[in-house]
Amino acid sequence: MANENKWGSSLAFILAMIGSAVGLGNIWRYPYVLYSNGGGAFYIPYLVAIFSLAIPFLILEYGVGYNYQSSFTKALIKIKPKFEFYGWVLPVVVFIMAVYYSTIIGWDGIYLFLSFFKGWGANPNTFLNVNLLQSTDSLSGVFNFIPFVAIFMIAGWFIIWFISHKNLDDGLGKVCKVFVPVLFVIMFFIVIFSLTLPGANIGLAELFNPNWSLLWHFDIWMAAFGQIFFSLSLGMGAGFTYASYTGDDIDLISSGLYVVIANSAFENFAALGVFSILGYMSLQSGTPVSQIITQGTTLIFVVYPQVFNVLGTIGLIAGPLFFFTVYVAGITSMLSAFEVLSISIQNKFSLTRRKATLVLCLVGGFASMVYATSAGGYILGIADIFVNNIVIILSVLVECIIFAWIFKAERLIDFLNSRSKTFKLGKWWLIHVKYIIPVILIVIWVGGLYELLSIKTTESVIIIIVLALITIISSLIFTKRPAKTKDWFETEERIK
Template sequence: MLVGWFIIWLISHKNLDEGLGKISKIFVPLLFVVMIIIVIFSLSLPGASIGLAELFNPDWSLLWHFEIWAAAFGQIFFSLSLGMGAGFTYASYTEDDVDLISSGLYVIIANSAFENFTALGVFSILSYMSLQSGTPVSEIVSQGTTLIFAAYPQVFNILGTAGLILGPLFFFTVYIAGITSMLSSFEVLSISIQNKMSLSRRKATTILCIIGGLASMIYATSAGGYILGIADIFVNNICTILSVFVECLLFAWVFKAEKLIDFMNSRSKTLK
């Protein structure tokens, strides 16, 4: 974990294009390629159709449960980095003539398409595991960490020699995806401290990495998994949703959304 924070510092103390920009251009497409290979192979596993049936035949009665909506909103908000200040931070680096509306649509479409595509592989793998163990698909996994470290290795084991390459490559790219997600949130704090306290980028990132590294050590303890589960629910299902709700009120009523609409529409290629 400390090595991870050192990597964060190595990348984030540089300018955005030289640090996070270069890392994302290389490893994010690599993750896409690896996932495409995994999903295609997963669809050929015995019982894949059972998992796909589970995926495309949901229990509609669950839509009356508030926790389902909270989890769904929390997931999509977290996935798109909404309510965390990341959008505002990265938008501040763009030129005045950038089409923010089209950029936002591209991000949403790409994110949703990728998540739905990977769901095909996930449910195919789960149904294969269900056949092997005799356990219903709904009981195979209960947490995202279990999904990553229990479900996907099943595919790599079947792949044989190819799995020896794809397995390490997959987990490496997942690690990099985690690093880029951390950098996304980290940049919000870093640029705020730099502006408010007139600190250099190097000094601000160094201070934040030291504090973050020490604070995160609680997740390296024997109770780390349990604490992570609580923090995950609290941040995604409570804090993020509340933050987005407050932001909507502020922009709509306090800062007057109509002032922004004309400005953004004037630069939108989508609406022309």
């Protein structure tokens, strides 16, 4: 039985995919990666990553997803029944990611509320780590529950439920049609305003000052491919799932190009705003940009509040706009991660969309409470390495091999070309998906494994083992439980 969920238009599909790609990683992660990996020189490996990995793989994932018009798991069973266990591993891991992603959304929700009156005070760093999160770098912090943080995280899960429990086009489709354009418009005004700040040129000079010597280092290439992988959510099942909802007239090649272009344009435009603000801070404080910039949550929840404090009354406008932008980016990305496991459960256990959404939101909301403790940030950092640097990359490697070799990617060429209004696929695409991409993924995975092995504390090992057990046991349960629908093993194919 084909998927009953359908996009109302090609635009809804494209905007949903852009919403999946554009997220927190574009706003806080990319500017730091660009700056710390050669500045302007970074664009060479960045563009290589786009053309050798992002575009070819997205087209492959879209094509196979469209063909089976079902969940990722169900499609793998059609390709070969013994792949069902792996077919559950990826959705489970992506759901684990959605659970800790809700933490960042919860934190941002708090700052959205505080931004109307600058409730973080004169010292945002102390407020974040001491007053709000009460952060600890050990598991002992899990016994210190923080209700205020939990409330905002639960609010995020409620929003996810409210959007996802509706029919696809009435819920997710409408949200993406409204909020994705809003996200781009708000960021546009923030960046334009940032460029007018005194000292903006100082930050931009630091950002784009190319360090060509770094091109000979492996790290810059690893960073470029890792960023593309991270920001586009490659292989996390969102592209496959969303493509399965498309109609027969969709141009999947063009859609893939639009998504990659929109994602890259957004993160590079956002980088202009980030470094303009950092340049302004440098001018005001007399501190070099290199000593101000930090990675991750600090950049959002410490640096920006400091800027809004300095901006006075203007900060009361810019602050809410910025944190609302981040919130929208987080919600659209989390929705795509949530959808991957949801549709697989609907397919196998014959649950309605409403029931599957309710169950997953309750489970996810309960599990996320471990991040509403003093150890939340500590556990999140280790969970992020486990998911993104190890499991997802390895899963995508397996996915690429299955789709390119066992499914036979050449089956897609004539079909995709017949609907393409821009570019046509040829032998170059087959070479990429069969040979080049697997080699790239192996290199990235080895690098990620090295980073994981560098974490040698007993507590971090315990967290990784627990996450691995959750992944394996959950996937086994989903695999072994009998299907509640007769057509679980009878997936139709659109492309003959």
